[in-house]
Amino acid sequence: xxxxxxxxSGSSSLKFKLFMMPTEEVIASGKxxxxxxxxxxxxxKYGLGRRYQATMEIANYKIAVAILMEMLIKLEIxxxxxxxxxxxxxxxxxxxxxxxxxxxDDEVVAKIAKIADLAPxxxxxxxxxxxxxxxxxxxxxSVAVFDTSFHQTMPAVNYVYxxxxxxxxxxxIRRYGAHGTSHRYVIKEAANLxxxxxxxxxxxxxxxxxxxxICAVKNGKSYNTSMGFTPLAGVTMATRSGDIDVSAVxxxxxxxxxxSINDILDILNKKSGLLGISGVSSDSRDVSVAAKxxxxxxxLAMDIFExxxxxxxxxxxxxxxxxxxxxxxxxxxxxxSSVRARIVEKLAYMGIxxxxxxxxxxxxxxxxxxxxxxxxxxxxxxxxxxxxxxxVVNLKKQQ
Ligand code: AMP
Numbered sequence: 001x002x003x004x005x006x007x008x009s010g011s012s013s014l015k016f017k018l019f020m021m022p023t024e025e026v027i028a029s030g031k032x033x034x035x036x037x038x039x040x041x042x043x044x045k046y047g048l049g050r051r052y053q054a055t056m057e058i059a060n061y062k063i064a065v066a067i068l069m070e071m072l073i074k075l076e077i078x079x080x081x082x083x084x085x086x087x088x089x090x091x092x093x094x095x096x097x098x099x100x101x102x103x104x105d106d107e108v109v110a111k112i113a114k115i116a117d118l119a120p121x122x123x124x125x126x127x128x129x130x131x132x133x134x135x136x137x138x139x140x141x142s143v144a145v146f147d148t149s150f151h152q153t154m155p156a157v158n159y160v161y162x163x164x165x166x167x168x169x170x171x172x173i174r175r176y177g178a179h180g181t182s183h184r185y186v187i188k189e190a191a192n193l194x195x196x197x198x199x200x201x202x203x204x205x206x207x208x209x210x211x212x213x214i215c216a217v218k219n220g221k222s223y224n225t226s227m228g229f230t231p232l233a234g235v236t237m238a239t240r241s242g243d244i245d246v247s248a249v250x251x252x253x254x255x256x257x258x259x260s261i262n263d264i265l266d267i268l269n270k271k272s273g274l275l276g277i278s279g280v281s282s283d284s285r286d287v288s289v290a291a292k293x294x295x296x297x298x299x300l301a302m303d304i305f306e307x308x309x310x311x312x313x314x315x316x317x318x319x320x321x322x323x324x325x326x327x328x329x330x331x332x333x334x335x336x337s338s339v340r341a342r343i344v345e346k347l348a349y350m351g352i353x354x355x356x357x358x359x360x361x362x363x364x365x366x367x368x369x370x371x372x373x374x375x376x377x378x379x380x381x382x383x384x385x386x387x388x389x390x391x392v393v394n395l396k397k398q399q
Contacts, residue, residue: 001020001021001022001023002020002021002085002086002393002396003018003019003020003021003027003078003083003084003085003086004018004019004021004084004085004086004087004088004389004392004393005017005018005019005084005086005087005088005389006018006019006088006090006384006385006386006388006389006392007087007088007089007090007129007133007388008089008090008384008385009061009089009090009125009126009128009129009130010122010125011121011124011125012033012034012035012036012037013031013032013033013034013035014031014032014035014061014064014065014068014129015030015031016028016029016030016031016068017029017385017386017389018072018077018078018084019385019386019389021086021389021390021392021393022393024386024389024390027046027077028044028045028046028072028075028077029044029045029046029385030042030043030044030045030046030052031043032058032064032067032068034058035058035060035061035064036058036059036060036061038057039055039057040055040056040057040058040064041053041054041055042054042055042056042058042067042068042071044071044072044075044077046075046077047077050075052071052075061128061129061132062132062135062136064132065129065132065133065135065136066136069081069136069137081136081137082139084137084140085140085141085396086140086141086142086143086389086392086393086396087133087137087140087141087142087143087392088101088143088144088145088388088389088391088392089104089126089129089130089133089142089143089144089145089388090126090145090147090181090384090388091112091122091123091126091130091144091145091146091147092119092122092123092126092146092147092148092178092231093115093116093118093119093122093123093146093147093148093176094112094115094144094146094147094148094149094152094176095111095115095118095148095172095176096152096172097111097115098111098144098146098148098149098152099149099152099153100149100152101143101144101145101146101149101388101391101395102143102144102395103141103142103143103395103399104130104134104142104143104144108144109127109130109131112126112127112130112144113127115172118172118176118229118230119230126144130142130144141392141395141396141399143388143391143392143395143396145181145387145388145391146180147177147178147179147180147181148176148177148178148180149180150177150180150181150183150184150215150222151175151176151177151178151180151215151222151225152222153221153222153223154175154177154222154223154224154225155223158175158223158224158319159174159175159176160174160175161173161174161175161229173229174229175225175227175228175229175233176227176228176229176230177213177215177222177225177226177227177228178211178213178225178227178230178231179207179211179213179215179225179227179231180222181384181387181388182205182207182329182330182382182384182387183205183207183213183215183217183222183225184387185382185383185384185386185387186205186207186327186329186380186382187201187203187205187217187220187327189365189380189381190203190205190325190327190378190380193325193365193366193367193376193378193380194324194325194376194378196324198219198220199219199220200219201217201219201220201324201325202216202217202218202219202320202321202322202323202324202325203216203217203323203324203325203326203327204216204217204312204313204316204317204323204325204326204327205217205327205329206309206313206326206327206328206329206333206343207329207330207333207382208235208309208328208329208330208331208332208333208336208339209238209330209331209332209333210237210238210239210282210331211231211237211238211240212226212234212235212236212237212305212309212330212332213225213226213227213231213234213235214226214234214235214309214312214313214316216316216319216320218320223316223319223320224315224316224319226242226312232265232268232269234308234312235305235308235309235311235312236273236274236277236301236304236305236308237273237274238273238274238275238282238283238284239269239270239271239272239273239274239275239276239282240268240269240270240272240273241268241269241272241273241276242273242308243308244268249264249268252264273301273305274287274301274302274305277297277300277301277304278290278295278297278298278300278301279297280295280297280298280301284302284305284331284332284336284339287301287302288302288336288338302339305339306339306342306343306346309343310343310346310347313326313343313347317350323375324375324376325375325376325377325378326344326347326352326375326376326377326378327377327378327379327380328340328368328377328378328379328380329379329380329381329382330382333379334379334380334381334382335362337359337360340354340359340368340377340379341354341356341359344359344368344369344377347375350374350375351373351374351375352369352373352374352375352377353369353370353372353373353374354368354369354370354373354377355367355368355369355370355373359379363381364379364381365378365379365380365381366378366379
């Protein structure tokens with residue numbers, strides 16, 4: 001038995017889940033927020049329904065890690081730092097360097113730093129996390145798990161953009177995708193639900209959360225995905241625009257007198273999507289309620305979101321020459337029976353049939369299509385942290 005901690009570091013937050021492996025039992029989970037900002041919060045869930053919450057000053061990430069470790073001991077979650085055998089870090093962009101998860105050494109740290117431009121908001125924060133934990137837990141095996149690596153199996157026809165080829169060769173501009181850890185987790189669960197080998201399946205995984213991406217998975221490998229060079233592309237998201245004609249962006253810059261690329265990217269990343277269209281909220285629950293109450297823009301926002309998801313499902317069915325299973329996961333995909341129903345009902349023409357009763361169940365992995373349906377539709381609860389912990393255990397074994 002070993003203890004493995006999965007870490008998701010943001011620019012001012014640290015989220016963690018501590019697992020006992022290989023049983024995969026969650027011993028503790030929680031987050032520290034507002035690191036480096038006044039009134040930092042710490043919130044740890046552990047034991048049978050126990051919880052520790054506090055507000056304190058946490059000046060930087062290194063101190064946050066030290067406080068977290070101290071609290072794990074104080075709350076008697078662990079007795080000694082040495083009990084933690086492995087630390088797995090979510091890293092957003094792995095570029096073309098990282099085709100799978102890797103044990104972190106100085107060379108890996110240097111490469112992650114080198115491709116920071118591919119995820120300027122995330123990779124530097126992820127690196128700070130890696131460095132702080134390597135210092136705090138020098139004996140633990142440190143592993144980097146990349147959101148992009150699952151998509152490194154995509155064929156060139158699906159990742160090269162129709163721009164001058166030198167952009168790809170010299171600048172590394174291509175589709176990298178994201179959410180790979182989630183897609184990788186849910187396809188395994190889907191193969192279990194289908195009781196068929198993953199290597200023989202054509203699947204479409206719809207990760208629908210605040211960030212959303214669709215992935216075509218052929219024989220267990222990513223074949224195509226909706227996110228692009230960055231997670232801005234693809235379907236309509238909570239605040240991200242998804243796909244857009246870049247000429248419209250240039251025109252908007254001219255018309256609105258926006259001279260900075262960062263300012264326009266900020267609008268496309270943070271003020272678009274469900275929020276931008278509806279003007280109500282970035283949370284699909286709020287947008288849905290507003291739509292039900294007759295807000296037309298809110299209704300339009302939900303319609304566009306669902307239409308963009310459907311676009312990719314249709315595209316990927318055609319590209320893979322069929323599909324055996326469609327998976328819904330993440331905040332909206334797992335919880336919104338109405339979003340799932342509206343998307344699946346649009347696929348009725350190809351013999352896909354929703355089982356309304358199964359679709360209305362909550363909080364479980366299940367098949368939500370009828371036995372007669374030509375394609376099996378599933379709801380799967382994603383668990384990126386568990387996937388990270390599994391990768392740590394597997395890489396440790398190979399050490
Ligand atoms: P995620 O990024 O995976 O945490 O997903 C966040 C999104 O999931 C939020 O924007 C919510 O709109 C959506 N969500 C969470 N819970 C529910 C729920 N019970 N019903 C519908 N949508 C939900």
